[in-house]
Amino acid sequence: MQRKFCSACGGALAPATERHRSQKCKSCGAEHFRNSKPCAGALVVRNGRVLLVRRAIEPFKGHWDTPGGFLHENEHPEVGARREILEETGLHVRLVGLFGIYMDCYGGDDADEWTLNIYYIAEPLDDAEPRAADDASEIGWFAPDALPATMAFKHERQVLDDWRARLRQS
Template identity: 50%
Template sequence: MTTLAFCPACGATAERAAPFQCADCSTWHYANPRPCAGALVERDGRVLLLKRAFEPWLGHWDIPGGFCEDGEHPADGARREVREETGLDIELVGLLGMWMDTYLDDDPPITTLNVYYLGRPIDDRELTIDTDEASAFEWFGPDDPVEPIGFPTHFPGVLDAWRAIRSGAQPQVLPYDERFPTDTR
């Protein structure tokens, strides 16, 4: 929960948790989760994970992804983040689900809404990781242990969703933009 000590609009003492309306200047203040998007990139039955090169979760395995830009559909955000972090162009073949989490390194911590897709590289090119973002990469099979794992609040659930699809226990859901094409730009 985000508590504001002062009204950012007029500076009046607030000490209130958003949402609230400033008693002095009547400005409304909101606090909403930040949308994030990522993709489990699958090749030959294995998925690509990156070892984080920065905090939070430095040195832990992570799924390629990041914060959505303003007005960006999460599907576009997932493809963009994968391209930036790995050099791979992917097509999205499934929606794995959405998970809430907290990004603890921000003060105050922010909540995130994380949308994850299943994707596949569109060609056979080798990947080139952005060393500002990741120190290593590896392709993991469904039974390979992922240690140490970053973002433990939601990451294991994303892997489980992928394993469930792979084992046939759960039907694959098409990505939203394939079923309901939209153009918000």
């Protein structure tokens, strides 16, 4: 995303170009890098079904979503993924392994805010039933052949397709 003002001095920023991908402050010269924002989440699987949450907030309010979210400053993605899942579902989970990393744009194609989404495979630590909370309004367990037709974020369709493909291979 193109930013207008320098966070160090409030001066105007030169726009980024294909050649100069960072934005330089015209007043103090500070360079502002434009990086993707890191997010972490997991495919929580129990009895062959994956846990999805219905979004209670914009963007994509009302759409199914994988539990996860933006990492805090200095937060390891493993810690962030477990925290987000606990906040949204009340479930304590164990991360079984890294699933993959997916790029996306927060808020859709026009938003121009890139996200780097780190996915784990996880399983609940106990038999507790999840409860929707925080950014989630509903919870569902979905079999690989009965996944929602549409997902909140574009990359999540790919995540679920990859999950299905791996199940077929194993």
